[in-house]
Every structure is written in structure tokens, then in C-alpha cells.
Amino acid sequence: MALNIGSSAYRNYQSNMGSINNTMRQLSSGYRINSAADDAAGLAISEKMRTQITADQATLQNTQMEINAAQTGDGALSSIHDALGRMRELATQSANGTYTNADRGMLQKEFSQLQSQIGNVFESTNFNGNRLLNNDLDIGSLSIGTQDGAMSAMDALNGAINTISSQRSDFGAQQNRAEHTADSLSNSILQTQNSESEIRDLDIALAVMENTKKKILGQSSMFVMAQARQNAMGVMKFLQG
Secondary structure, eight states: OHHHHHHHHHHHHHHHHHHHHHHHHHHHHTBSOSSTTTOHHHHHHHHHHHHHHHHHHHHHHHHHHHHHHHHHHHHHHHHHHHHHHHHHHHHHHHHSTTOOHHHHHHHHHHHHHHHHHHHHHHHHOEETTEEOOOOOOOOTTOOOSSHHHHHHHHHHHHHHHHHHHHHHHHHHHHHHHHHHHHHHHHHHHHHHHHHHHHHHBOOHHHHHHHHHHHHHHHHHHHHHHHHHHHHHHHHHHHHHO
16 A cells, blocks of 8 residues: 555656646746647747747838938938028029129029039938939029029029929828838737737746645655655565564
8 A cells, every 4th residue: 555655656746846847947938838849839829920020020120211211311301492492592682683793793602502512412312322312403503693593593493492392292201101100010019929928928926836836746745755665664574573
């Protein structure tokens, strides 16, 4: 009888130790599922979710770059917009009949500098090595050195300002669309991560409690085995005596 009790206690001890070792692996990794042996179906679903998360994160990164590009383009156009506004102001002054040609010559100097500045912005604005702006403005030949030239420049500059406003609207629409996409992707990633975590991650508190329980059972099994061994030795002595 003692031998049977000892054998049963030993099997319980082995089972508890196996469970304790498995729980320790889970606690060290933080995952309930570390291999297909733990939960084959759960592992397959978890890996599929992780693949989707990785793909969505890559798309989100590309979308963020699109937002940054749109912001860069709009910022450059904003500076061009300001320069055109100042050129329009200079042209209006030069068109005034009270100005002399000498006065217009002084205005022309700043006007020419702004023309050059706008050209440089168009040429130098790029994102990740790609040019963002196309110079569709025809302002390089404009001059406000004469009253007639100033009058013509005013009309041309009004058209240029409208062109830039339209281009800025395009960048704004691109940015809004990309930001909406980024928000949607961020939400999808978060929800998928939460779902994947529920499948794969370990409930630490529950695992610690279960591990403690198994340790107590293991110690109880050891005590039972020790008692069974002692009783068996007593029986053997009795039989031998």
C-alpha cells in the first residue's frame, strides 16, 4: 500500500514539476504561447496578426512620409506666395504716376531679387531627393522699371498668385487625405496589437498564482513520497524481524 501511495505521489510530483518548468518559461518570456505545442491554433492566429501589424506599420511609415512631403511643399509655396504678394505690392507702387523712373529703378532692384528668390525655391525644394514643385509661373520676364511694365506685371502677378493658391490647395488635400489614412492605420494597428496580445501574452498574476500552487503541490508530493518510503522501510524491518 505504501509503495502504491509513493508511486502516485511520484507521478504527481513529476506532473507538477513539468507544469512549473513550463510556467517558468512563460514567465521568463512574458508569453503564454512560446511554441506550437502550447497552442497551435492560437500561435497560427497570432502570427497572422503579427504579419498584418508589420504590413500596416510599413504603410503607416509611407503615409507619414507623404504627409511630411505635403507639408514641405506647402511650406515652400507659402514663401513663394509671400514673395509674389510683395512683388504685387511693388508693381502697384511703380504703376503710380507720381513715381519717377529713378524711383521705379529702386523698386525694380527688390523686384528682381524676389524673382530670383522664387526661382531658387522652385529649384531647391525637394523631399527624399525628389523635387516637389513645378515652376508653372511665367514671371521671369516681368519688369516694373516703367509704368506700363508695372501695369502688365500687376495682371501677371495676380494670375501667378492664383496658380500658387491652387497648388497649395492640392497639397492641403493630399495632406488631409494622408492624415485620415494614417489615423485609420494607427487605429487598426492598435486594435490588432491588443487582439494579438490577448491571444499570445501571459496573464502574469494568474501564472504566478498557478506556479505557487504547483510548488505547494510538489512539496506535498515530496512529503508523501518521504512518508511512503519511511513506512515501506518500517514494513521491511517488520518482515525481516
